[in-house]
Amino acid sequence: MRLLMLVPLILAALTVPSGAYYYDGNALYAMCMSTDNNVGYMERARCGGFILGVSDTMDSARAVNKSPVCVPPGVQAGQLQDIVTMYLRDHPATRSLEANLLVVMALGDAYGCASKR
16 A cells, blocks of 8 residues: 555656756766866766666666566666766767656666666
C-alpha cells in the first residue's frame, strides 16, 4: 500500500511543465566541467549530486513499475558523472533539453535501458 502511495509523488516529481525545469543540459555540462580554482570542486560536486538524484529517482520509478533497475549494482558515483558528462560532450545539440531528461538518456544509453522521447 505504501508503494502505491509513492507512485503519484514520483510521477509529480517527473512531470514538469515545458520550460519549468531547473537546469538544462548546458548548465549541467558547465557544472560538470567547471575548473574554476575557487568553486570548481563545488560545481562538480553539485553536478554529481544532481546526477545521483536523477539516477535514484529513475531507478525508484522503474522499481515501482516492476522493471529492472537501469544502473547495475556496483557502479560508482564518479562513473555516472563520467557517463553523463561524456554524453553531454558528445551530444551538444541536445543540451537545450532538461538536464534530468539528459541524465536519463545518458544512463539509458550506457546501460541499455534507453528512454524513448
